[in-house]
Amino acid sequence: MNRRRFLQVAAIGTAAAAVGTVGYTLAIEPHWLEITARDLPITGLPASLVGARLVQLSDLHIGPQVSDVYLRESFARIRALAPDIVVVTGDFISYFEERGAAQFEHLRSMLAEFPTGRLATLGILGNHDYGTNWRDVVVASKVVAEAERAGIRILRNETHAVNGLDVIGVDDLWARQSDSTRALNARSNDAALGLVHNPDAADKLAWPDYRGWMLAGHTHGGQCKAPFLPPPLLPVENKRYVSGAVTVDDARTLYISRGVGHLIQARFNVRPEITVFTLRHRTDT
Numbered sequence: 001m002n003r004r005r006f007l008q009v010a011a012i013g014t015a016a017a018a019v020g021t022v023g024y025t026l027a028i029e030p031h032w033l034e035i036t037a038r039d040l041p042i043t044g045l046p047a048s049l050v051g052a053r054l055v056q057l058s059d060l061h062i063g064p065q066v067s068d069v070y071l072r073e074s075f076a077r078i079r080a081l082a083p084d085i086v087v088v089t090g091d092f093i094s095y096f097e098e099r100g101a102a103q104f105e106h107l108r109s110m111l112a113e114f115p116t117g118r119l120a121t122l123g124i125l126g127n128h129d130y131g132t133n134w135r136d137v138v139v140a141s142k143v144v145a146e147a148e149r150a151g152i153r154i155l156r157n158e159t160h161a162v163n164g165l166d167v168i169g170v171d172d173l174w175a176r177q178s179d180s181t182r183a184l185n186a187r188s189n190d191a192a193l194g195l196v197h198n199p200d201a202a203d204k205l206a207w208p209d210y211r212g213w214m215l216a217g218h219t220h221g222g223q224c225k226a227p228f229l230p231p232p233l234l235p236v237e238n239k240r241y242v243s244g245a246v247t248v249d250d251a252r253t254l255y256i257s258r259g260v261g262h263l264i265q266a267r268f269n270v271r272p273e274i275t276v277f278t279l280r281h282r283t284d285t
């Protein structure tokens with residue numbers, strides 16, 4: 001092969017790889033759900049909850065951008081796991097003003113197949129659940145109504161006890177609805193688990209005397225990232241908050257879900273995620 005022919009073949013190969021990568025990013029990875037599994041150690045966890053299965057779903061973004069078929073299949077996979085507790089860490093919907101009431105009917109039909117937990121199904125709102133500019137409380141109230149119709153109890157700066165485990169649900173930071181102090185004041189048990197949509201809430205809100213894990217979403221893991229590099233688009237101030245387990249300080253650890261859905265259908269090296277936690281008794285504190 002002469003040099004010119006070699007360069008032609010190399011160019012064709014590079015173009016094919018680029019087309020393949022774009023196709024993968026747009027068509028395959030956004031719906032290639034990974035069900036991740038890990039332990040969740042909780043201080044003071046009641047014996048009856050040791051070994052219980054808690055599933056976190058985040059950032060469903062129900063709406064025109066996320067495939068209904070993909071979401072329903074994801075729900076079915078979780079239902080088959082027979083979870084004890086299910087939590088949703090916000091962004092049930094992607095809201096579009098021009099779609100009007102139909103999007104809440106769509107939300108209702110999707111959530112009718114939502115997998116509920118044997119003991120409890122809890123959730124919090126994300127910024128997208130507050131509609132335009134994250135400020136529309138009427139949109140939020142409709143999301144809450146549809147979630148609760150589907151058996152998901154939405155915690156708005158509240159604590160809900162599940163067999164001796166306090167699940168502390170803080171409302172959304174960007175919607176300016178967060179009141180962690182109020183949520184924490186309602187605690188009645190030693191064992192606790194925090195829910196925040198935006199991981200920046202770990203730094204920006206008061207968490208007096210709170211020790212333990214906080215489950216979050218919001219980042220979608222950055223959606224696209226080159227290997228060994230940080231994702232270029234990350235909607236948080238604290239750029240350490242990308243995905244997975246992140247130490248906040250000596251008292252608190254975040255788990256940031258990569259989320260189920262997306263805003264733009266593109267993921268690269270950041271597969272969508274549903275996390276299955278096994279509750280454990282934490283003994284080192």
Ligand SMILES: [Fe+2]
Nearest residue numbers: 059091126218
């Ligand atoms: Fe989101």
